[in-house]
Amino acid sequence: MRIAITGDFHLGFNQDALAQARNALDACKDAVAIVIAGDVFDSRIPRQETLNEALQLFSQAAESLSSNAVVFELDADGVITGLSNYPPILAVAGTHERRSKGLANPIHLLDSALAAVNLHARKICVQKDGEKVVFQAMAGVPEEFSRQVLKKMEFKPVKGAFNVFVFHQSLAEAMPFGESLAAQDLPDGFDLYVDGHIHWMMELIEGKKRIVIPGSTVVTQMRKNETRKKQVIIFDTQAGTYETREFSTRSFLYRDIVFENPATSAEVAAQVDSALTEMLAAGNQSQVPIVKLKLSGRLANGLESKDLDLTAIAKRYADKAMLHIDRDFERKDPLQADAEELQKARSDPRGVREISVELFIEALKRRDIELSHSQAEELLDALCEEDAARAAQLI
Ligand SMILES: [Mn+2]
Numbered sequence: 001m002r003i004a005i006t007g008d009f010h011l012g013f014n015q016d017a018l019a020q021a022r023n024a025l026d027a028c029k030d031a032v033a034i035v036i037a038g039d040v041f042d043s044r045i046p047r048q049e050t051l052n053e054a055l056q057l058f059s060q061a062a063e064s065l066s067s068n069a070v071v072f073e074l075d076a077d078g079v080i081t082g083l084s085n086y087p088p089i090l091a092v093a094g095t096h097e098r099r100s101k102g103l104a105n106p107i108h109l110l111d112s113a114l115a116a117v118n119l120h121a122r123k124i125c126v127q128k129d130g131e132k133v134v135f136q137a138m139a140g141v142p143e144e145f146s147r148q149v150l151k152k153m154e155f156k157p158v159k160g161a162f163n164v165f166v167f168h169q170s171l172a173e174a175m176p177f178g179e180s181l182a183a184q185d186l187p188d189g190f191d192l193y194v195d196g197h198i199h200w201m202m203e204l205i206e207g208k209k210r211i212v213i214p215g216s217t218v219v220t221q222m223r224k225n226e227t228r229k230k231q232v233i234i235f236d237t238q239a240g241t242y243e244t245r246e247f248s249t250r251s252f253l254y255r256d257i258v259f260e261n262p263a264t265s266a267e268v269a270a271q272v273d274s275a276l277t278e279m280l281a282a283g284n285q286s287q288v289p290i291v292k293l294k295l296s297g298r299l300a301n302g303l304e305s306k307d308l309d310l311t312a313i314a315k316r317y318a319d320k321a322m323l324h325i326d327r328d329f330e331r332k333d334p335l336q337a338d339a340e341e342l343q344k345a346r347s348d349p350r351g352v353r354e355i356s357v358e359l360f361i362e363a364l365k366r367r368d369i370e371l372s373h374s375q376a377e378e379l380l381d382a383l384c385e386e387d388a389a390r391a392a393q394l395i
Helices: 015-026 048-064 106-112 143-153 265-282 311-316 334-345 351-366 373-384 388-394
Strands: 002-006 033-036 070-074 080-082 089-091 123-128 131-137 162-167 192-195 202-206 209-213 231-236 241-246 252-263 290-299 322-329
Touching (some): 015 048, 048 089, 048 106, 265 290, 265 311, 373 388
Parallel strands (some): 131 162, 162 192, 252 290
Antiparallel strands (some): 070 080, 202 209, 231 241
């Protein structure tokens, strides 16, 4: 059975997200089933326009999928429930869609609208010509709880089927920094593991575990790794092999510029200018590319990074590139360090949500209020939604 693997559409992030998700799904047309490994949406409460576009996108994808597979659910006692009104499109919530317990996330909405099957904590079987592929999944959780939640959920493969485990977390083997799961923490015995969250394509083989990461369909973090081509994975469960298919995206160009010797404002501007000219000369782009320059190293005495004036350059390239210039010079001024940290937080893969929850917990602690992570999260949600009654109850 050919299953298409994709994820991290981040619908609502920008204007590219929808178009590129559509291109990715187009590349999956001849698969029997499509699995989407989380972060379908960029936020846990997408705008209605985004939801509307997403529903249209999914219904078009379901229509063009030339699959005649049967989809059903297995419960713990082996009872089968048919899901005949659903397309063989399976999705799980990522970290960007996570809401506190009891609240509906956008993947719940997709499932209720029969646009996709929510995989979280279920055993969903796709069957075609006698072959069964069973998908199980854990939705994205804060990294520090991932091990605990995985253990508690006790995932086990189903006999007589090809078993796929889908999750949405950092993985130590792919991103060796910060707190994260490692391959050994994943439940044993699955034939294939699919991980979202990481925005560039990878395959990892760790012991008996084969992990594929489809990568995102849109550039959100502007990391160097995101310059890689965006692709979907078409996995053949019988052959145990896969092919990757590129789809059209806005290109993303990245360059590090390091100033080894103390540089003046004019020198920085000149180097930025020549780098941009060179980078943009290479392509004949149908769409204006995203270009990120990361400037680091040393500035001339007395020159602070905030005093560097690059507005003339930004103006000159305004219609040739979506330009982002990161200033990561050796620091002198602590206030400026804060501003730079803030700028970095924007490309933090945890997303604004997790960062907010952590800041909120710290703020509560300073006021001697000790709440668990999930309680703090519920309280934050109640406050954001101006539900004073619920907030009062939680304190
Ligand atoms: Mn993501």
